[in-house]
Amino acid sequence: MSVKTNYEEVRKKIEQAQAESPFHQEVTLVAVSKTHPSEMIYEVYQEGQRDFGENKVQELTRKYEELPKDIRWHMIGHLQTNKVKYIIDKVCMIHSVDSLKLAQVIDREAKKHDLCMPILIEVNIGEEESKSGIRAEELPELIRSLSELDHIRVLGLMCIPPVCSDEDTARNYFRSLRNLSIDIKDRNIDNIQMEILSMGMSDDYITAISEGSTIVRVGTGIFGMRDYTKTLL
Ligand SMILES: *Cc1c(COP(=O)(O)O)cnc(C)c1O
Numbered sequence: 373m374s375v376k377t378n379y380e381e382v383r384k385k386i387e388q389a390q391a392e393s394p395f396h397q398e399v400t401l402v403a404v405s406k407t408h409p410s411e412m413i414y415e416v417y418q419e420g421q422r423d424f425g426e427n428k429v430q431e432l433t434r435k436y437e438e439l440p441k442d443i444r445w446h447m448i449g450h451l452q453t454n455k456v457k458y459i460i461d462k463v464c465m466i467h468s469v470d471s472l473k474l475a476q477v478i479d480r481e482a483k484k485h486d487l488c489m490p491i492l493i494e495v496n497i498g499e500e501e502s503k504s505g506i507r508a509e510e511l512p513e514l515i516r517s518l519s520e521l522d523h524i525r526v527l528g529l530m531c532i533p534p535v536c537s538d539e540d541t542a543r544n545y546f547r548s549l550r551n552l553s554i555d556i557k558d559r560n561i562d563n564i565q566m567e568i569l570s571m572g573m574s575d576d577y578i579t580a581i582s583e584g585s586t587i588v589r590v591g592t593g594i595f596g597m598r599d600y601t602k603t604l605l
Contacts, residue, residue: 389581404591407598482523498534528568546583
């Protein structure tokens with residue numbers, strides 16, 4: 373199957389899931405292009421896609437240079453504080469903020485460029501040892517500290533549920549993230565909005581949409597399997 377066919381298929385399924393969702397929410401598709409070459413990304417761009425997700429700073433900045441400037445790049449991977457400066461003026465949103473320290477660095481770098489960076493807090497919803505993201509119980513305190521930073525805008529939450537979750541398990545994780553988001557929203561904290569739920573990947577984006585997801589991050593479903601043995605840099 374061609375990337376174009378895959379893309380059309382995913383778009384169609386999203387539209388259908390959106391129409392059937394009890395939340396009547398808008399859903400944005402972020403095409404996760406990590407490990408794939410710019411030529412392949414351009415094929416999807418030509419179909420009208422503008423939101424793309426990358427998880428490595430070096431790869432993102434290289435593709436930023438190679439591809440049209442009206443692409444909206446989403447940083448979805450773990451981000452080291454010392455690398456924030458390389459992407460701050462190149463991305464439209466950072467999905468993976470999981471510490472006050474990282475948020476403070478983003479705030480400081482955004483200030484230098486006179487911009488306000490939209491961010492999401494990554495929650496380790498499955499409470500896995502090895503995963504990034506903060507634990508649910510740490511969320512309220514982090515959110516309160518973030519509300520004081522002027523050059524970030526907290527727009528919502530993101531999660532990556534444990535791999536190999538079956539549909540019901542995945543659904544429960546998505547529901548937990550949505551409940552956390554409602555909980556935060558009800559506190560009415562300054563500078564904190566909870567409009568975005570970034571949840572759902574190739575295997576579970578339809579389930580995620582039925583649980584209120586507003587951003588799905590789909591890689592394999594569009595671009596096919598990733599080959600990590602090929603060095604792209
Ligand atoms: C790679 C990645 C995705 C896409 O995963 P697929 O299963 O290929 O759709 C989504 N979100 C994050 C954070 C990723 O790193």
